[in-house]
Amino acid sequence: MNRLFHVPLSPFCRKVRLSLAEKRIEVELVEERYWEQDPDFLRRNPAAKVPVLKMNGKMMAESGAICEYLEEKYPDPSLMPRDADGRYEVRRLVAWFDDKFHHEVTSKLLYERVNKKVTGQGYPDSTNVKAGARAIKYHLDYMNWLLEHRRWLAGDVMTLADFAAASHLSALDYISDVDWNRSETVKDWYAKIKSRPAFRSILADQIPGFVPPQHYSDLDF
Amino acid sequence: MNRLFHVPLSPFCRKVRLSLAEKRIEVELVEERYWEQDPDFLRRNPAAKVPVLKMNGKMMAESGAICEYLEEKYPDPSLMPRDADGRYEVRRLVAWFDDKFHHEVTSKLLYERVNKKVTGQGYPDSTNVKAGARAIKYHLDYMNWLLEHRRWLAGDVMTLADFAAASHLSALDYISDVDWNRSETVKDWYAKIKSRPAFRSILADQIPGFVPPQHYSDLDF
CATH class of the missing domain: 3.40.30.10 (Glutaredoxin)
Structure with a gap:
């Protein structure tokens, strides 16, 4: 297994x-x-x-x-386009979320609020939390800009870039740190990805000591 | 151009x-x-x-x-093996150096000693410098272990993993932060990669205010 x-x-x-x-x-x-x-x-x-x-x-x-x-x-179903330019764009965006977004947002919100508590490292640093709350706005705006030009983040089809972004956002959504009102376009994109069967196990996660908001697992949030 | x-x-x-x-x-x-x-x-x-x-x-x-x-x-010459397992190992090691080594060593030595000065952010934090100096030993030992089992870091042929590692080490070598006496095996690997024509431009770098040690550009260091 x-x-x-x-x-x-x-x-x-x-x-x-x-x-x-x-x-x-x-x-x-x-x-x-x-x-x-x-x-x-x-x-x-x-x-x-x-x-x-x-x-x-x-x-x-x-x-x-x-x-x-x-x-x-396991290339089927594929999460990467076939052409080098399309694949470049997917990898660029995966790095954007796993490196830049992670550094500026996830580590400043999720790690401060959840990881510190779970691993016994004390209380959230409010300077970090504020910086993360400020930074996520710019990232949502960047996603909004991308999604006004494309159906999915890296182009016409769903790719690893969407999964990378949705992974960070869903974890932050669990602790109510995503303002979905900021962009209808980003919200629609998230509703689309959230409704995929692949997302089910993630929406069923329960972290002891942290209750997700009601909309967390709601497909029509 | x-x-x-x-x-x-x-x-x-x-x-x-x-x-x-x-x-x-x-x-x-x-x-x-x-x-x-x-x-x-x-x-x-x-x-x-x-x-x-x-x-x-x-x-x-x-x-x-x-x-x-x-x-x-531009697949020729190739810097990745053909098989998925070999490619996985290359990517794992690129991430090892660009993420873990970068976080534990490069950011603690190079960024403290050089980037802070160049960007006008003050003096090196000695706690970080000490942590970086300690951590690089374990990384050199890990490389030594890999290279006792393989000709190059990820296997039998030179790949992006070797370039990722050599990029971090060469930058640290410029500020004399690599103890090449720690492992003859790692030193031999670096001598091999350093002698490639691709390395020439890197060995010719000059950073104002920082003089590299004599061995930096010496192929028989």
Whole structure:
């Protein structure tokens, strides 16, 4: 059986979960308290991060490398365009969300509010929370701009770029940190992606001590 | 003419420069003081980071996405294996260096010692410098372990993983922050990669106010 070692609100884990589900690859989810640095876990991944995917006896780390691997091994349905220019745009946007958005928004909101509490690192730093709340607005505006020119973030078809973005936003939505009123266009895009069967497991996540807002799992939010 | 907007010691820029040079793609190097947020530059790349590659009229950002694009458009000579497992390993290691090594070492040594001074952000934080100096040892040991099992970092052939690693190490070597005595195996690997024609432009870099050690550009260091 394939196994994904993960934490439920990690956007990097969610991106891999979405890829696996979209490609209908069954996987057992195993919650990993990676911050406890269990020796067994470190053996699975010396980088000491989640996600780690165990698949066909192979142990894999790094969400970007895993998603590209899944795309090459299980190309149907595809989450990448065929042409080099289209693929460049997908990878650029995946990096945008996993690097820039992660640094400016996710780490400043989700990590301050949730990860610090879960891993016993104390209270949120309000300077960070404020910076994250300010930054997410610009990112939603950028997404709005992209989606006014394209059906999906990277072009005409749904790709890994949409999954990367939706992974960060869904985790932030769990803690009510996304103002969906900012852009009808972005909200419509999220409603579309949220209604995919691949999204179900993510909408069913429950993190002890954190109750999601009612609209979190509501497809008509 | 192709143009690469870069800063000389940026490992992300160096990785792209190495890929371009290895594939014999000519490019004009343009130094970009990205931290000054010049509006022209922000138009080229809303993420406000280097490298930015202008190629055939197309403007590209994100070093990982650029290198994959170059690999797909100019596959000869190749910097990626053909099989999905081999490609996974390359991408895992590129992420290892560009994410983990960058966070634990490069940002703690190079950014403290050089970037802070160049961008007028004051003096190095000695706690960070100490943490970086400690962390690089473990990374050199990990490379040593890999290279005892493989000719190159990701396998039998030289790949983007070697370029990612060499980009970080060469930038750190410029400020004498690599202890090459720690592993003869890693030193041999670096001597091999350093002697490639693609490396020449990197060894010729001169950063005002920072004099590299004599061995920096010496092929028999």
